[in-house]
Amino acid sequence: xxxxxxxxxxxxxxxxxxxxxxxxxxxxxxxxxxxxxxxxxxxxxxxxxxxxxxxxxxxxxxxxxxxxxxxxxxxxxxxxxxxxxxxxxxxxxxxxxxxxxxxxxxxxxxxxxxxxxxxxxxxxxxxxxxxxxxxxxxxxxxxxxxxxxxxxxxxxxxxxxxxxxxxxxxxxxxxxxxxxxxxxxxxxxxxxxxxxxxxxxxxxxxxxxxxxxxxxxxxxxxxxxxxxxxxxxxxxxxxxxxxxxxxxxxxxxxxxxxxxxxxxxxxxxxxxxxxxxxxxxxxxxxxxxxxxxxxxxxxxxxxxxxx
Amino acid sequence: xxxxxxxxxxxxxxxxxxxxxxxxxxxxxxxxxxxxxxxxxxxxxxxxxxxxxxxxxxxxxxxxxxxxxxxxxxxxxxxxxxxxxxxxxxxxxxxxxxxxxxxxxxxxxxxxxxxxxxxxxxxxxxxxxxxxxxxxxxxxxxxxxxxxxxxxxxxxxxxxxxxxxxxxxxxxxxxxxxxxxxxxxxxxxxxxxxxxxxxxxxxxx
Numbered sequence: 001x002x003x004x005x006x007x008x009x010x011x012x013x014x015x016x017x018x019x020x021x022x023x024x025x026x027x028x029x030x031x032x033x034x035x036x037x038x039x040x041x042x043x044x045x046x047x048x049x050x051x052x053x054x055x056x057x058x059x060x061x062x063x064x065x066x067x068x069x070x071x072x073x074x075x076x077x078x079x080x081x082x083x084x085x086x087x088x089x090x091x092x093x094x095x096x097x098x099x100x101x102x103x104x105x106x107x108x109x110x111x112x113x114x115x116x117x118x119x120x121x122x123x124x125x126x127x128x129x130x131x132x133x134x135x136x137x138x139x140x141x142x143x144x145x146x147x148x149x150x151x152x153x154x155x156x157x158x159x160x161x162x163x164x165x166x167x168x169x170x171x172x173x174x175x176x177x178x179x180x181x182x183x184x185x186x187x188x189x190x191x192x193x194x195x196x197x198x199x200x201x202x203x204x205x206x207x208x209x210x211x212x213x214x215x216x217x218x219x220x221x222x223x224x225x226x227x228x229x230x231x232x233x234x235x236x237x238x239x240x241x242x243x244x245x246x247x248x249x250x251x252x253x254x255x256x257x258x259x260x261x262x263x264x265x266x267x268x269x270x271x272x273x274x275x276x277x278x279x280x281x282x283x284x285x286x287x288x289x290x291x292x293x294x295x296x297x298x299x300x301x302x303x304x305x306x307x
Numbered sequence: 308x309x310x311x312x313x314x315x316x317x318x319x320x321x322x323x324x325x326x327x328x329x330x331x332x333x334x335x336x337x338x339x340x341x342x343x344x345x346x347x348x349x350x351x352x353x354x355x356x357x358x359x360x361x362x363x364x365x366x367x368x369x370x371x372x373x374x375x376x377x378x379x380x381x382x383x384x385x386x387x388x389x390x391x392x393x394x395x396x397x398x399x400x401x402x403x404x405x406x407x408x409x410x411x412x413x414x415x416x417x418x419x420x421x422x423x424x425x426x427x428x429x430x431x432x433x434x435x436x437x438x439x440x441x442x443x444x445x446x447x448x449x450x451x452x453x454x455x456x457x458x459x460x461x462x463x464x465x466x467x468x469x470x471x472x473x474x475x476x477x478x479x480x481x482x483x484x485x486x487x488x489x490x491x492x493x494x495x496x497x498x499x500x501x502x503x504x505x506x507x508x509x510x511x512x
Contacts, residue, residue: 062347074481077346127479129348174481245480264424264477266416271409274347277337280411 055120058131060200062274067207068125069226070175071160071167078169079207086166088203088210088227097157097233100148107211111197113146114138118201119194119215124256124288126220130270135215136198141189149185149233156188157181157238158214159230175241181225182238182252183216186297192217192290195228218287218294220254251307255298256288260307314385322386326393329360330400350408357401358477362470364394366491369467373498388444391463395441398434398470426476433469436462467492 069079072086091107116136124130144156160179164170170177187193194215197204204210209226216223222242232238242250249263258268269281287294298306333356335343345352368390374383410417420427440460442448449456471492475485 058347066347070480076348129351172481264426266419268416271348271350277349277408281413 055122055132057120057134058274062131063133063199064205064207066273068221069207069209071169071177071179072207073169074174082168083206086206086210088206091211093212093228094230095147098150098153098235099233100150101146110143110212111138114142116197121215121217122288123217123221124270124284126222126250126254126262128265128267128270129273130282131273134200135194135196136201137194137196137215139191140193140195140214141191143195144188152235153185153233155234155236155238156183156185157232157234158225158228160225161227161229175245179225179241180238181223181240187216190294190297192293218256218290220256222250223254253306255303256284257286257303257307258284260304311382311385314382319389323389326389329356350404353404354401354409357397357404358474361394361398361401362474362488364390364397365467365470366488366495368394369463369492369495373495376498376502392441392444395437398437402434426473429469430473433466433473436466464496
């Protein structure tokens with residue numbers, strides 16, 4: 001994991017995406033040419049980084065063209081095609097439930113007091129594909145603590161905006177909108193959990209859940225709810241959209257787990273988006289590779305039953 | 308409609324080329340030639356595209372007999388075998404893509420899929436059942452099997468239902484499209500029942 005403390009200038013303004021992705025080969029190229037050893041550098045940056053166990057982010061074009069965001073349609077390219085009318089600004093979020101500080105806050109109130117960090121996370125969809133994304137955002141726990149949740153706050157529920165006029169998928173009503181999601185308070189406060197505001201140093205594109213979305217990197221992607229307008233602290237486990245749609249296929253926890261299959265496909269491996277026609281599938285890691293940090297949250301929990 | 312001779316000479320080659328079009332467009336898309344584009348998950352696109360065309364060709368095959376009832380002409384039947392063989396070809400490519408590009412011959416996973424996951428079991432069974440129909444589709448086999456040929460090829464009704472079911476249970480959420488195919492299948496099979504019962508009454512009176 002990489003945590004930067006960036007300045008007010010967007011990182012994309014300093015470093016173009018191409019150089020960002022290829023920074024290792026850039027550095028190596030520079031040093032090698034200095035030594036007059038430009039021979040044999042055909043080995044790609046991606047291969048090097050994978051061998052070193054590092055995460056190589058997908059290009060922005062993958063991240064913005066292959067999305068599950070049913071508010072804009074069911075196809076993977078629908079969000080990119082049909083999110084043009086969506087207006088993420090102005091934006092406000094209502095905070096309610098078991099907390100001392102509640103009310104409606106505008107986007108700036110939510111984000112301004114925090115330092116925007118960049119984190120490169122794996123993203124594993126429940127459909128057995130994955131990407132690597134450099135997100136910008138704030139630790140969700142830091143944000144939630146400002147609302148002073150009380151001792152009855154055992155869960156945090158989130159809700160996506162409902163705007164059928166700007167979100168054509170909501171007019172079809174295949175899911176029961178608004179989309180709702182939830183985390184235990186411990187999951188929400190975990191330092192890996194992020195409230196995301198951007199990707200690659202630019203504001204979150206509409207198709208990626210502008211202007212505010214969650215990123216819970218050890219859970220399947222559908223837990224990381226997009227375009228959030230409500231945060232509620234609750235005492236009981238909140239309902240979640242996919243669980244309501246198909247309880248046997250999607251649980252509340254939805255932790256990435258190669259040993260617990262989806263009823264219709266194996267979760268043991270994943271297709272890496274953008275890896276091409278003949279690329280090998282990649283073995284899926286327990287908790288999506290974040291087991292060291294998060295396995296403790298589930299001590300004593302039967303992960304097969306609480307999928 | 309034209310004479311049987313012109314069907315064999317002109318229309319069959321034209322229809323044959325038209326049936327290849329979905330495959331050609333798919334290949335252009337995957338290799339992004341001539342302005343065609345594919346997304347960042349080409350293996351999934353290949354899988355979906357070949358699958359839906361296999362299903363469409365099964366429906367098209369099943370539509371030829373009702374079309375004969377409707378028109379009173381024999382020409383639709385002359386396209387039936389071609390559509391059936393295209394259904395088999397698209398289904399076989401659909402399975403090959405799953406085998407080679409998707410699962411990369413990981414037979415442990417494939418075996419588990421085929422035995423444990425109902426929708427894959429159904430799809431696999433449908434392809435297995437299509438195979439003898441493709442093999443015995445030649446005139447030679449037809450003569451050799453005689454009346455048994457007709458009985459054997461009635462399997463296609465079950466295959467049509469299995470293909471619809473396979474599609475239905477592979478869909479994540481929106482069932483509109485698979486239900487539409489079930490509807491088409493019901494009409495095509497229903498037309499046969501109506502036709503046969505009418506014929507039975509005419510014969511009895």
